[in-house]
Amino acid sequence: MTNRKTVRDVDSSLKIHEAKCEERWKTIFSETAEIKKEMNDLNATIKMAAFGGFGFMATLLVAILTGVLGG
Numbered sequence: 001m002t003n004r005k006t007v008r009d010v011d012s013s014l015k016i017h018e019a020k021c022e023e024r025w026k027t028i029f030s031e032t033a034e035i036k037k038e039m040n041d042l043n044a045t046i047k048m049a050a051f052g053g054f055g056f057m058a059t060l061l062v063a064i065l066t067g068v069l070g071g
Contacts, residue, residue, distance in 0.1 A: 005013075
């Protein structure tokens with residue numbers, strides 16, 4: 001004769017499973033929020049570096065053209 005689970009056994013197992021899953025989701029959401037913040041910070045840094053690089057190149061171009069045309 002097989003050992004069949006009762007409705008109470010299944011209910012108890014599901015409650016345990018749901019509690020574990022809820023804790024895992026809380027952890028996942030917390031970690032993804034941290035990753036999202038880090039990605040936003042990285043994007044801001046990349047934007048500043050790109051604008052700085054373009055600004056430097058533009059300034060250099062103006063200096064070269066002024067030197068060529070003015071000299």
